[in-house]
Amino acid sequence: MLKYIVKRLLWMIPVILGVLCIVFVLSEITPGDPVDTLVGADAPPEVKEAMREKLGLNDPVYVRFANYIVKVVTKADLGNSYTTNQPVAKELMVRFPITLKLTLWSIFVALVISIPLGLISAVKRYSWIDNLSMALALFGVSIPQFWFGLMTMLIFSVKLKWFPASGIDGTAGWVLPVAMIGIGNVGNFARITRSSMLEVIQQDYIRTARAKGQKEWIVIVKHGLRNALIPIVANVGNVLGISLGGAVIAETIFSVNGVGKYMLDAINARNWPSVQGGLVLLAISFSIIMLLVDLLYAAIDPRLKSEFKAKNKIKSRRKAVEA
Amino acid sequence: MAKLYTPAMAKIDKKKAKLKGRVRKSSPGREAWKRLIRNKLAVAGMIILVILILVAVFANFIAPDGIDNQVLKNRLQPPSAAHIMGTDQFGRDIFSRIVYGTRISLPIGFVCTVLAFAFGGILGSVAAYNGGKVDNVIMRIMDIFQSIPPLLMAIGIAASLGNGVLNLVLAISLSTTPARSRVIRAAILTVKRNDYIESARAIGASSRRQLLRYMLPNALGPIMTAFTFSVATAILTVSSMAYIGLGIVPPTPEWGSMLSSSKELLRQAPYTLYFPGIMIMITVLALNLFGDGLRDALDPRLK
Numbered sequence: 267m268l269k270y271i272v273k274r275l276l277w278m279i280p281v282i283l284g285v286l287c288i289v290f291v292l293s294e295i296t297p298g299d300p301v302d303t304l305v306g307a308d309a310p311p312e313v314k315e316a317m318r319e320k321l322g323l324n325d326p327v328y329v330r331f332a333n334y335i336v337k338v339v340t341k342a343d344l345g346n347s348y349t350t351n352q353p354v355a356k357e358l359m360v361r362f363p364i365t366l367k368l369t370l371w372s373i374f375v376a377l378v379i380s381i382p383l384g385l386i387s388a389v390k391r392y393s394w395i396d397n398l399s400m401a402l403a404l405f406g407v408s409i410p411q412f413w414f415g416l417m418t419m420l421i422f423s424v425k426l427k428w429f430p431a432s433g434i435d436g437t438a439g440w441v442l443p444v445a446m447i448g449i450g451n452v453g454n455f456a457r458i459t460r461s462s463m464l465e466v467i468q469q470d471y472i473r474t475a476r477a478k479g480q481k482e483w484i485v486i487v488k489h490g491l492r493n494a495l496i497p498i499v500a501n502v503g504n505v506l507g508i509s510l511g512g513a514v515i516a517e518t519i520f521s522v523n524g525v526g527k528y529m530l531d532a533i534n535a536r537n538w539p540s541v542q543g544g545l546v547l548l549a550i551s552f553s554i555i556m557l558l559v560d561l562l563y564a565a566i567d568p569r570l571k572s573e574f575k576a577k578n579k580i581k582s583r584r585k586a587v588e589a
Numbered sequence: 590m591a592k593l594y595t596p597a598m599a600k601i602d603k604k605k606a607k608l609k610g611r612v613r614k615s616s617p618g619r620e621a622w623k624r625l626i627r628n629k630l631a632v633a634g635m636i637i638l639v640i641l642i643l644v645a646v647f648a649n650f651i652a653p654d655g656i657d658n659q660v661l662k663n664r665l666q667p668p669s670a671a672h673i674m675g676t677d678q679f680g681r682d683i684f685s686r687i688v689y690g691t692r693i694s695l696p697i698g699f700v701c702t703v704l705a706f707a708f709g710g711i712l713g714s715v716a717a718y719n720g721g722k723v724d725n726v727i728m729r730i731m732d733i734f735q736s737i738p739p740l741l742m743a744i745g746i747a748a749s750l751g752n753g754v755l756n757l758v759l760a761i762s763l764s765t766t767p768a769r770s771r772v773i774r775a776a777i778l779t780v781k782r783n784d785y786i787e788s789a790r791a792i793g794a795s796s797r798r799q800l801l802r803y804m805l806p807n808a809l810g811p812i813m814t815a816f817t818f819s820v821a822t823a824i825l826t827v828s829s830m831a832y833i834g835l836g837i838v839p840p841t842p843e844w845g846s847m848l849s850s851s852k853e854l855l856r857q858a859p860y861t862l863y864f865p866g867i868m869i870m871i872t873v874l875a876l877n878l879f880g881d882g883l884r885d886a887l888d889p890r891l892k
Contacts, residue, residue, distance in 0.1 A: 280729075280733065281732070281733055281736050284730075284733030284734075284736070285733070285736055285737060288733075288734070288737065288742075289745070292745050292746060292748075292749040293749065295749050295750065296748075296749040296750075297751060404874065404877060404878070404881075405870075405874070407873075407877060408821070408870055408873040408874040408877050409866075409870050409873075410825055410828055410829065410845070410866060410869045410870065410873070411825075411829065412828075412829050412832045412833075412845075412848070413848060413862075413865075413866030413869065413870070416848065416852065416855065416862055416866070417862070417866065419855065420855055420859050420862070424855060424856055424859075503735075506738070507735075507738030507739060507740070507741075508738070508740070510738045510740075510741065511738050511739065511740025511741055511744075512740075514740070514741065514744070514833075515829055515832070515833060518833055519852075529744070530744075530833055530834075533744075533748045533835070534834065538749075541745070541748055545737065545741060545745050548737075548738070548741055549736055549737040549738070549741070552736060552737070552738055553736045556736070
């Protein structure tokens with residue numbers, strides 16, 4: 267187990283370097299001169315040249331790449347924003363908790379709604395409640411998130427005035443963005459829960475539990491659901507990626523001051539260091555959450571655990587023989 | 590002595606031919622197709638898709654007006670007999686723009702997916718076929734690319750390449766390539782150990798022939814299902830990106846881009862926002878229905 271954890275931790279090093287490399291390449295292929303954005307296209311050449319020297323743009327590509335990596339890794343320095351001239355890392359750190367909170371809340375709410383939905387669907391298969399919840403789930407995965415956001419904004423903030431249309435001051439402001447990001451996940455989770463639960467119900471251990479006279483709801487929840495949830499945990503990376511992407515769009519729709527809105531504003535202002543910084547931050551936090559999920563997964567899935575134990579046993583036996 | 594060919598014999602021959610035809614007809618593909626057309630929802634999805642494709646082909650006959658015909662005195666008219674979906678802030682007929690929009694969303698979503706499956710197919714099948722170190726290296730690189738969520742990756746690529754349909758297609762297909770390579774790798778791994786692959790190798794089929802002639806056709810089921818769902822995702826991605834102003838820009842009547850240019854009219858003229866969203870939803874819904882049906886038909890034990 268320890269070996270797995272160490273291996274998984276070490277794997278983060280190439281991942282982070284790879285992310286930095288991708289983001290650097292993206293900034294290299296961007297057309298247009300950043301100096302033009304900074305000092306204006308019609309600034310005198312001396313000023314431009316001075317700026318270029320200051321930013322280190324005259325160095326060859328590999329020197330700039332090395333500098334970039336060293337700066338990010340050792341000093342967490344993502345450069346300065348072209349528009350505000352503040353360190354990007356500092357600006358991001360103010361906004362990051364908001365984006366993270368939005369993403370995690372939306373996943374949590376989606377889980378709370380969709381797992382019972384999928385469970386009931388599987389248990390009462392082909393009943394009206396199954397049909398209804400699967401129809402809802404299908405709409406959930408088919409509706410464009412941003413349009414759902416716009417429509418809920420129209421209904422609940424323009425017409426009914428229940429929730430504010432922009433900003434997240436107070437709890438009410440969180441409702442619509444969280445719903446918008448979560449809508450697709452509700453559909454996904456409900457469908458996954460249903461199909462994996464249907465598979466689990468046919469297993470022998472469910473029949474055993476029933477045969478020994480266990481109460482039906484304990485059979486379903488404790489013996490059934492616990493095993494049926496494994497595909498959901500396995501799918502969490504996908505979901506997290508979609509939710510982070512959704513958060514980026516939700517933030518622009520509901521004017522939430524998070525990393526996503528910051529990045530999109532920066533794209534429009536051709537403020538590349540901020541875009542780059544946002545990408546790096548989101549990708550690295552995504553990988554870190556994935557790491558935690560993997561470790562959690564290893565801890566809860568008895569099959570993976572036993573695999574490692576079995577391997578160790580074989581190894582120790584082999585060592586004993588060699589000795 | 591020459592045998593006489595009597596009418597009775599001809600009848601028997603005919604029957605035999607018929608039987609032969611019937612036997613040949615029950616291939617796994619045909620069985621799956623039968624299951625598919627028995628699935629009402631899947632058929633509904635297929636019909637919607639066919640209608641959308643017909644609308645795209647005959648858009649210039651269906652649309653009463655052009656894409657960018659600005660008639661300022663007709664600005665922001667609610668739906669009426671003359672403009673069944675109303676007009677936007679430039680006095681353009683929304684219905685016409687919606688109709689022409691089918692020429693954008695469907696083909697772009699399709700092309701993005703084809704490219705992603707082509708790139709991913711090469712990487713995934715090489716990885717699965719060779720196994721071992723090659724597999725490890727390719728899949729670890731895919732892991733690194735997947736550590737950036739696909740929508741963010743697409744946004745990053747589109748932002749650095751600049752706007753335009755070609756750049757958008759490149760952004761979406763590259764950002765989804767790692768996930769698609771996984772699908773193809775998994776599909777090929779499941780058929781790789783079969784005896785017919787072994788026999789193909791034994792009679793000396795080249796590795797390319799083994800892959801293209803024997804492995805890919807047999808692994809096609811899950812790949813086709815994944816393909817359908819991927820087109821749906823690609824259409825959603827195209828429109829979300831157009832909404833935030835990346836990729837396709839006005840006055841192109843892409844549905845997401847139409848929503849983007851009318852988002853300020855939420856209070857004033859909300860009807861401008863209804864139809865583009867509904868169209869995206871219908872298209873994606875049809876693809877999802879069809880994909881669900883395809884999955885159930887190709888792998889009946891899952892249902």
